[in-house]
Amino acid sequence: MAGLAALLIADGLIRDEGEVTVAAIGAVALATGPLLWRRSAPQLALVTIVGGVFACLATLTPYDVVAVPLIVCAYSVAVTGDRVRSALTAVVVVAATVGAVAPYVDEGAEWHDALLNGVVLLLAVATGDAVRARRAFREATLAREAEREREQHAEALRMVAEERLRIAQEVHDVVAHAMVAISVQAGTAAHVLDRRPEQAGTALRAIKDASDAALTDLARTLGLLRDDDAPAPLRPTEGLSGLAGLAAPLRGAGIAVDVAIEGHQDRVPPAVGAAAFRIVQEAATNILRHAGARRATITVEVGGEAVEVTVEDDGAALTPVGRPVEAGSGNGLRGMTERATALGGRLDAGHQADGSWRVHARLPL
Numbered sequence: 206m207a208g209l210a211a212l213l214i215a216d217g218l219i220r221d222e223g224e225v226t227v228a229a230i231g232a233v234a235l236a237t238g239p240l241l242w243r244r245s246a247p248q249l250a251l252v253t254i255v256g257g258v259f260a261c262l263a264t265l266t267p268y269d270v271v272a273v274p275l276i277v278c279a280y281s282v283a284v285t286g287d288r289v290r291s292a293l294t295a296v297v298v299v300a301a302t303v304g305a306v307a308p309y310v311d312e313g314a315e316w317h318d319a320l321l322n323g324v325v326l327l328l329a330v331a332t333g334d335a336v337r338a339r340r341a342f343r344e345a346t347l348a349r350e351a352e353r354e355r356e357q358h359a360e361a362l363r364m365v366a367e368e369r370l371r372i373a374q375e376v377h378d379v380v381a382h383a384m385v386a387i388s389v390q391a392g393t394a395a396h397v398l399d400r401r402p403e404q405a406g407t408a409l410r411a412i413k414d415a416s417d418a419a420l421t422d423l424a425r426t427l428g429l430l431r432d433d434d435a436p437a438p439l440r441p442t443e444g445l446s447g448l449a450g451l452a453a454p455l456r457g458a459g460i461a462v463d464v465a466i467e468g469h470q471d472r473v474p475p476a477v478g479a480a481a482f483r484i485v486q487e488a489a490t491n492i493l494r495h496a497g498a499r500r501a502t503i504t505v506e507v508g509g510e511a512v513e514v515t516v517e518d519d520g521a522a523l524t525p526v527g528r529p530v531e532a533g534s535g536n537g538l539r540g541m542t543e544r545a546t547a548l549g550g551r552l553d554a555g556h557q558a559d560g561s562w563r564v565h566a567r568l569p570l
Contacts, residue, residue: 209277210237212270213261225265232260236274243281251278251294255301272302272322276329283333284340291334298330299323374483374540383419385493386454387412393458411457418450444478445470445505451482451489452503458493460518461500468507477568480544481505481514484552487541488516488564498562511550514566517557541566 210233214225236257239250254274261271279298283291302322394408445466452462485503492498498520506513538554545552550568557563
């Protein structure tokens with residue numbers, strides 16, 4: 206600011222070759238002082254500087270550099286404003302500059318001075334508006350990137366929550382099925398140990414098979430939490446091909462089981478096959494745990510539009526006839542229902558008129 210004030214005074218002295226009056230110094234201060242607050246209040250500074258320019262021309266003759274304070278302040282107005290304000294600023298300052306210099310054309314000022322200052326003012330406003338636009342674009346870009354990062358973070362948290370729920374369901378299915386099978390077989394072995402030791406041996410082998418299978422399945426499931434480098438499977442690896450193995454614990458408990466898979470298994474997507482496996486696994490666990498059954502059937506029909514899964518036994522029922530499974534009926538039944546509905550299907554569980562227990566799931570292909 207001090208350098209600009211000195212420049213105005215020097216230009217006036219060169220033209221007039223006289224002394225600088227107190228009024229001239231005050232006019233120069235009025236034309237340059239508002240530059241101190243051009244960033245905080247650019248419009249007020251611009252209006253004040255316009256008045257200072259008129260005062261300078263009335264007390265000095267700085268025709269060549271009189272518009273410099275206006276140029277600096279006009280740039281600040283354009284940078285901090287918007288496109289409309291920039292256009293108005295250009296019109297006002299150019300008109301003010303030309304209008305201020307015009308009365309002094311015959312006294313030493315020339316028209317090209319006014320026109321040159323007007324052109325430079327227009328360039329200053331245009332430059333300031335371009336800088337403002339570039340800053341606005343950069344800020345908008347940064348805002349979009351920040352919003353995208355927030356959305357990605359929220360999506361990552363949602364996926365983590367879903368994965369935790371999925372793993373919890375897998376662990377529940379594996380542990381519940383294995384523990385029930387082991388408990389039933391252990392009870393059988395303890396009951397017949399003295400009278401029929403060969404049957405006790407069969408039960409103990411069934412316990413070993415169930416525990417080995419459970420440990421393998423748990424290792425596969427929990428391995429997702431330990432191995433950061435291996436690609437995590439999105440669905441369990443068991444499918445329709447593993448259904449026959451689910452009948453072993455039932456048979457070991459003395460329950461006659463028939464397993465039938467109809468249709469082309471190769472048409473079943475992995476997600477549907479996995480859901481069918483877990484539904485049958487949970488249904489078999491419930492038979493061991495609650496039913497007191499002597500006979501059970503596991504039927505899977507692969508149709509053109511859906512896979513129909515049916516598990517029936519001749520034991521006691523858990524819910525009224527024909528009613529769909531409620532969300533609060535237990536973790537196992539709720540888990541079966543969630544698996545079916547997640548694929549757009551439906552699961553019903555209840556007893557039939559003859560007292561048999563039936564689980565039926567329809568899983569769309």
